[in-house]
Amino acid sequence: MPVAAFAGPVHVSHHPGTPSLRAVCRRPPRFSASAPVRRPENAPGDLYVDSSCIDCDTCKWLAPQIFHSSHGQSAVYNQPTTPDAQLIALQAAVACPTGSIRTTKPSRIARDARSSFPLAMPNTLESTTVPDVFYNGFASPDTFGGASWLVIQRGDDPCVIMFDCPRFFKPLSKAIKKMAEPLGGIRYLVLSHQDDVAGHAKWASELGAERVIHKRECNERQGTTACEVQLEDANFPYTLMEGVELIHVPGHTSGSIAMLHRGTQSLFTGDHIFYSQREDRLCGARYIMHSREELVKSVEKLVNIPFLHGWPGHGGHFHFSDEEDRITQITSAVKFMRDSWKPW
Numbered sequence: 001m002p003v004a005a006f007a008g009p010v011h012v013s014h015h016p017g018t019p020s021l022r023a024v025c026r027r028p029p030r031f032s033a034s035a036p037v038r039r040p041e042n043a044p045g046d047l048y049v050d051s052s053c054i055d056c057d058t059c060k061w062l063a064p065q066i067f068h069s070s071h072g073q074s075a076v077y078n079q080p081t082t083p084d085a086q087l088i089a090l091q092a093a094v095a096c097p098t099g100s101i102r103t104t105k106p107s108r109i110a111r112d113a114r115s116s117f118p119l120a121m122p123n124t125l126e127s128t129t130v131p132d133v134f135y136n137g138f139a140s141p142d143t144f145g146g147a148s149w150l151v152i153q154r155g156d157d158p159c160v161i162m163f164d165c166p167r168f169f170k171p172l173s174k175a176i177k178k179m180a181e182p183l184g185g186i187r188y189l190v191l192s193h194q195d196d197v198a199g200h201a202k203w204a205s206e207l208g209a210e211r212v213i214h215k216r217e218c219n220e221r222q223g224t225t226a227c228e229v230q231l232e233d234a235n236f237p238y239t240l241m242e243g244v245e246l247i248h249v250p251g252h253t254s255g256s257i258a259m260l261h262r263g264t265q266s267l268f269t270g271d272h273i274f275y276s277q278r279e280d281r282l283c284g285a286r287y288i289m290h291s292r293e294e295l296v297k298s299v300e301k302l303v304n305i306p307f308l309h310g311w312p313g314h315g316g317h318f319h320f321s322d323e324e325d326r327i328t329q330i331t332s333a334v335k336f337m338r339d340s341w342k343p344w
């Protein structure tokens with residue numbers, strides 16, 4: 001069975017008089033000196049992507065029924081016409097790290113889109129959500145739109161774990177705390193690698209979380225030398241708590257880590273593997289800062305990791321129907337990466 005990615009769950013309610021999308025989504029600094037304009041590749045209609053898009057993929061994996069790639073940036077190819085489709089389109093706008101998704105008219109459901117985060121995530125093989133896994137949205141331009149996740153650890157010692165950082169936004173912090181406090185609070189902020197740590201100190205302080213990172217990913221410039229738990233190669237696999245293990249997956253960077261959460265059969269992969277819409281398959285990170293061969297070995301290691309749901313930092317999430325499916329898909333990805341893969 002093929003892996004599958006995309007499409008978030010939707011819950012719609014309308015509040016007449018809510019502010020426009022521009023009012024609820026803070027617009028981060030632009031990457032170009034000229035004012036962004038509507039890209040001509042957008043389908044006619046109210047929703048559009050402007051020229052400030054950095055092609056981070058977030059909107060394309062979150063709302064693939066609306067956004068696609070066109071000439072190196074994203075564009076709307078299918079204007080949303082139903083309330084459900086409008087909500088997922090505006091959720092993509094909230095998640096967009098550069099505020100590049102716009103509407104020509106104020107949207108009455110913009111506030112619903114903003115307050116829907118943390119967002120429950122679908123298992124696209126079964127058309128259901130995966131219980132206890134949430135996407136934080138509000139991607140940061142400083143992580144090139146990297147995804148941040150929450151997972152609920154249940155049982156005798158419950159808590160919530162955050163994996164990588166969204167951009168800091170006070171209402172999101174309040175929503176995360178409201179969700180996590182009855183469940184033991186956010187105990188850990190696990191940082192996959194140095195690319196996805198933006199805002200870590202602020203988030204850790206706000207949430208009262210202990211930061212966990214590989215020591216080789218720490219540096220003074222990003223302030224990660226202050227992280228509370230710094231792991232070395234010899235520590236892996238590292239048991240964070242019962243049923244939660246950190247796995248060393250070097251390749252994209254030398255100290256990249258993934259997190260296995262056994263309760264939800266989830267692997268939070270950071271930047272080492274993702275579902276590529278372009279290739280229509282599982283694939284390793286496009287950018288390699290450390291070692292291609294080590295990245296292939298790190299992906300190969302996943303054959304023996306018991307997970308069915310993959311939550312990456314970039315690109316689409318992915319799901320396996322069972323262990324046999326996982327082994328087949330991972331083995332195929334490894335073969336592709338060895339034989340014909342061309343990372344950027």
Ligand code: SF4
Binds near residue numbers: 049052092096099145
């Ligand atoms: S989320 Fe924003 S920056 Fe990323 S691809 Fe979509 S429009 Fe571009």
